[in-house]
Amino acid sequence: MPSPFPRLLAVCILGLIGLAMPPLATPGHAQADRCPKLVATSPFLSPPRLTALPAAMPQPREVSLTFVGHATFLIETAGGVTLATDYNDYVRPAIVPRVATMNRAHSTHYSLNPDPGIEHVLKGWREDREPARHDLEVDDLWIGNLPTNIRDWEGGTIQNGNSIFIFRAADLCIAHLGHLHHILTPEDLGALGRIDIVLAPVDGSYTLDVDGMIEVLKALESPVVIPMHYFNPSTLERFLARLADSRYAVQRQPSATMMFSRATLPTTPTVMVLPGR
Template identity: 75%
Template structure:
């Protein structure tokens, strides 16, 4: 585990070290994964003035500057909205879609509820998390006030064989928040994977415990990522969700259930104690 750096009073120093690190990566020929970690650097200190705020819920109808809107559509699909008006649909498919045509759609290849053969032609950026030749695919996109990157993982086919680079963990950064969508994750992450992902403030995690990663493995991944907010997805039924929540409640996490599928997130309102937030959505 990395040791957090002490809080630095001079406001220019974090920018100096960030620029220096980026320069060193460029000179040394750093990988796209390393560059991604720079986009979402690890938190260096806790702000003591934010402790009293907790995990406030705000209406998602309005996304102000320094905020990000998040709506759970269902299964593995979320609608992410930035203050600048960029919209993203994760694991965009032909069964469960948001009511708006997103500017960005990410997809994974596990099965047809995670990708679309007929994406809406109005989508500006269709980002497939795999290549048919199984070579790596890397995204490093700036779209107005949103940045999108990815980390590839492997998946199993129906016979249990490994499909290399079949899944992407997509990372979205807006308003100084980093949101990671684990996709159809089938295996635990290595130390290098965790380092490449960098700081994740919100993790959207499949918790079915069978079609994706088993429950023990998923808990291991989520604990390693150390995100302040975890939002379960891809759990099919209430009993599977309850199994995950029961297991996670013993991991020093707060469990919150919301009545609305919408959240507005900001750095100022991140919970100081790791929290699992359950949002209602279609599981079909």
């Protein structure tokens, strides 16, 4: 009778390989373990905290998202947590958020004088160019980040100069791509896991070019894409035309605020254009 040892050894090796591989986004999967909080042991990720009651409370399994303008969104959870992305001195939400995230690309993405009422100010970079690491939980909101590189004004590269921030609430994962300047690697995609809503810069010049951004969005396979950082209507329309050619549906929303839940996510990839100033 042949020894079972070789077969057992092979099974063990395959199991170890499976554990070592990063989790990859799978279209149509709704299981909770696709969100990055459960792969937070990755060296790429980190989290934040929250405060204040939003004007219109989301229902228990909803998240409210408002496009304030440029690259700033206000995220509000059912638990009353408020967060502003790319918080700066020019475009701010009407309320003081409990949490603010910032990136360093230029002054419309950060503030040197954030409102003192903000409990948690999270920078997407460190001055020593080491990766910023956030892993913060505030009530029903979790925040992490994936460091990315950016170009400097001379065309060089600033290692770990910005971050993609990831927010999880109501079993939804929202990724703010920030001032993304490069394609995401398989390791990046594995660290991000399942992303349900992508807030994507679509200017095509200051950040990633249009072809590169479409490549990133296709790799993420998220049900919802919300454009930002486009400066003028013609730039936005150019991006929408290209994305429509890639079989994305395009919906123009009448309000800058939308409620999202897992149950109401679109079944086909959809670009939702929110009015913003």
